[in-house]
Amino acid sequence: MTENSAVFLLMIAGQIETAEFPDFDDIYCKYGFVFGPDWTITSGLEEGMSQITKRSSDERRLFTWNFPIEITFKSTNPFGWPQLVISVYGLDGFGTDVVRGYGACHVPISSGQ
Numbered sequence: 001m002t003e004n005s006a007v008f009l010l011m012i013a014g015q016i017e018t019a020e021f022p023d024f025d026d027i028y029c030k031y032g033f034v035f036g037p038d039w040t041i042t043s044g045l046e047e048g049m050s051q052i053t054k055r056s057s058d059e060r061r062l063f064t065w066n067f068p069i070e071i072t073f074k075s076t077n078p079f080g081w082p083q084l085v086i087s088v089y090g091l092d093g094f095g096t097d098v099v100r101g102y103g104a105c106h107v108p109i110s111s112g113q
Helices: none
Strands: 008-019 027-034 040-044 047-049 063-075 083-091 097-106
Touching (some): 008 027
Antiparallel strands (some): 008 063, 027 047, 027 083, 083 097
């Protein structure tokens, strides 16, 4: 990249709020970003891990994390647009971490929900 190259910034701020896993208890989530070679993180964390949470006792029976995510990327082109990858883990009968769910999505190109 030369000194005259134009760059743009992508700022992401949000949180992983809740999840539904009807057959499990005591779960936690990990997140990470995957992105193309022209992207650089200028602030924030590329990956993180939440606290362990229990299912709520109300009728919704949700797991609540309210886990904040804040990161800023810099790039010269949109190729390799960042994706958020989330994995949810819990312990099996032997106390070993086991994947209970996962998902990925591209970061939205405009603000909102």
